Amino acid sequence: MGALVYVEHHGSAPVKASLGVLAKAVKLFPDVAAIVCGSGVRELAGTLGAYGAATVYVADDEALSAPLPQPRVDVLERVLADHGVDTVLFGSSVLATDVAAGLAARTGGGLNWDLVDLRLENGRLVGTRPALQDSVYVDVGWKTAPRLALVRSGSFEPAQTGGSAPVVDVPVEVSEFSRAATLAGHESAESSGPAIEGAEVIVAGGRGLGSPDGFRLCEELAGALGGAVASTRAVVDSGWYPYSTQVGQTGKTVAPKLYVACGISGAIQHKVGMQGSGTIVAINKDRNAPIFDYCDLGIVGDLHAIVPRLTELVRQRKTG
Ligand SMILES: Cc1cc2nc3c(=O)[nH]c(=O)nc-3n(C[C@H](O)[C@H](O)[C@H](O)COP(=O)(O)OP(=O)(O)OC[C@H]3O[C@@H](n4cnc5c(N)ncnc54)[C@H](O)[C@@H]3O)c2cc1C
Structure with missing residues (x-):
């Protein structure tokens, strides 16, 4: 057999x-x-x-x-x-x-x-x-x-x-x-950027971004790193970002080489979708956030100050 x-x-x-x-x-x-x-x-x-x-x-x-x-x-x-x-x-x-x-x-x-x-x-x-x-x-x-x-x-x-x-x-x-069943039509969901499935680098944003506009920070960092943008259920449920980018129990499972979590608390339902990532970097202003228990590199601070600086440094590295 x-x-x-x-x-x-x-x-x-x-x-x-x-x-x-x-x-x-x-x-x-x-x-x-x-x-x-x-x-x-x-x-x-x-x-x-x-x-x-x-x-x-x-x-x-x-x-x-x-x-x-x-x-x-x-x-x-x-x-x-x-x-x-x-x-x-x-x-x-x-x-x-x-x-x-x-x-x-x-x-x-x-x-x-x-x-x-x-x-x-x-x-x-x-x-x-x-x-x-x-x-x-x-x-x-x-x-x-x-x-x-x-x-x-x-x-x-x-x-x-x-x-x-x-x-x-x-x-x-x-x-x-x-x-008996036939395919009546086929439509693709609107995508706001590269797909997270198969991406080697993912920059994920959570409620800590503060508003839908906050995702611009993730998009810019992802652009500099050549990666895709993902999200949590909290922001998807709030209509901030499309469901196609949600990582976790009721979203997608991803395993990029690098996962940068910006303003994400790290709830178990999110963790199960990204814990297979190679290196997990977390940026969160709350030093007791659960994500710090399982990330490889944790940065305690305001993402609005840290993420643009990080993007700038990555861009400098690429051009320098
Ligand atoms: C059955 C079930 C299924 C679920 N499925 C999923 C799923 O598939 N995926 C998923 O993600 N969730 C899922 N959830 C929801 C999950 O439990 C959490 O509620 C969700 O992951 C929280 O999202 P978040 O981290 O964006 O928000 P929050 O938990 O609100 O965390 C926001 C974080 O941002 C930080 N922060 C705030 N401001 C700043 C700042 N200026 N700078 C830096 N950090 C800041 C805060 O300290 C906080 O840690 C599910 C829940 C249930 C019950």
Whole structure:
């Protein structure tokens, strides 16, 4: 029996969350296979050997051009049966969640979701899942096969192995009921800057910025550092910044190399979305703010004085 990683893609590029899950799977299982479903995705499939896949299954068909789950469930159900797969791992996304849930219902498999880690214990797969509003971690297992796992975005980093893998076409036979849903339209949320997913540097702003205008400070520092701007739920709920930038339990999980938190208290629900960052720098005027318990570098002071100075210094460094 074998392990399969579902690799989602945006346009012609695989998403980082899927590649991260693939990197983790390769450490746990021998001969991990990957699968790509879509239309015009054969070239993309050919790149996945370099990320550790031993075999890449490709379902390339016009019936899979819209990002709808049920046709993908049809494809995966068949691959599981034909290729002896008993474990399927997904990087979380709206589509992957629907596909995993549909596959669990179709096959009777067990599905664990929102996992932040995976390990093998005496050959048994064990997942780690945050619970009680992310204040504790619990171990979860599977009672039935196939074992299906949805992993929180940002939990694992992709790793290039430099290998290559055979690309195997799999049949695309979509059931009548799987064609019942059609995509009526597709609109992208307005973005105020570079996306935080995959950003190497993030400057995040919280209520300490004082007003929506305060985000200008974060935008300028992010611009100087070549990074993206993120936010907390408190400011998103106040309408100061778009939801697409929210980090945390009800937002996105990010893992940049550098995370600069400006005027953010560091509540547990925010922490769970950014604690995987390489270096965390916090600027807060309250020396007892919880974020100082887990940052790497803490600056106690007024961000309105510190952030512009920091931006200026970064710019000087770049031009000097
Ligand atoms: C179920 C649930 C889910 C949640 N999900 C999320 C989530 O996904 N993401 C998230 O972020 N939150 C989430 N929250 C909310 C979370 O609990 C906090 O309320 C929120 O993170 C606080 O945001 P904040 O740090 O911007 O604001 P505050 O907690 O108000 O902190 C503002 C900080 O700014 C500092 N400050 C003020 N003025 C200055 C200044 N001039 N210079 C420097 N520092 C200054 C203050 O000392 C303070 O520490 C969730 C809560 C619940 C209950």
